């Protein structure tokens with residue numbers, strides 16, 4: 001049986017998309033609930049629902065490789 005590994009994909013001018021099982025925790029080590037198996041983590045710093053992306057990066061013109 002093949003081991004299921006999580007992947008993190010950096011999208012140009014957008015978030016980090018995490019697919020697979022991971023433990024998402026705050027800086028204090030507290031678990032952060034995730035409602036989906038695939039999540040997008042904010043990379044621009046402007047999301048109102050951090051650590052998740054809310055799409056604000058588009059309106060802000062965030063640019064990154």
Ligand code: FES
Pocket residue numbers: 014015016041042043044045046047052053054055056057058
């Ligand atoms: S990367 Fe999408 S809101 Fe920050």
